[in-house]
Amino acid sequence: MVPFSDRHYLIPYDFVTTTKGRSERQQWNPDLAVLAARLHSQIQHEVLARLGSAGYDDLSPRHGAVLPYLDEDGIRATELGRLSGRHKQLVGRLLDELEELGYVERRADPGDRRAKLVVPTERGLAQMRLRDEIVADIERRHAEGAGGRAYAQLRDELRAIVAAGGGARVPARR
């Protein structure tokens, strides 16, 4: 039996602060911020690498903010801003780049002649199809790894957490 004063010595105060052994702790028990960053980075990475091998090697991670929301029927830039959570200035710059690279065109909206629609080109459509196939393939791999039911639950929980959103009111990112 270790006397209290010695036990106190055996568990020095520093041990219970959060800043010692922090990098190691993030390895065996990563917090949600680290898990989210790693998951996002792994997926983004694999999607871009596989798109790159298929000839879409002119896309960069920043384009990932809008690429998942392109639509064959066209979509307004303001809607892309809302879906991606990015400022309209940033969305505008990304669309300029994607137009330059031949993935999208801006056309007059047939329903509202003052508005413009972002419409994928043939290259854009082919990229969209391949990107969606790659993501489906990643999900299939995770579902096989975790088991179908566990993966479906994970996805539902993730969707609920993401839908619940930040909670803290913070301005959109530039």
Place this chain on the structure above:
Amino acid sequence: MVPFSDRHYLIPYDFVTTTKGRSERQQWNPDLAVLAARLHSQIQHEVLARLGSAGYDDLSPRHGAVLPYLDEDGIRATELGRLSGRHKQLVGRLLDELEELGYVERRADPGDRRAKLVVPTERGLAQMRLRDEIVADIERRHAEGAGGRAYAQLRDELRAIVAAGGGARVPARR
């Protein structure tokens, strides 16, 4: 009873491609890439906004690649590169910025005089403690929303998926 040829007409081929109604589908059934991007962005956003209100308003999203791994005992830049999955050139630039902003110092490693350790300053330590508190607070909120057991399962699944990693061999990001 609708004859087959008419049914075929009622379900036009375009309907079953994946590129029509895509932006809407990403709202009601976002894929894992979109979920991961949103979760990462929401957490990064809230952490930076709350750090900003507490006076750490000189940090930007890119610093988030290394900040979670800073350690009171110091850590090597190569280790930060490994943990963050970023190229050593990028890690070096981020550390230059964090040193400039007064969050870290580079000191000779007492265990190996040829090596350098990245050590947090007092400001760096205070930022680390607050950042970890904010992330813990976000996790508490999600655990309350999902229920403790469901949240623990989600976290375990996420950890397993992230540990299983990309699967496809892709080079580290610059």
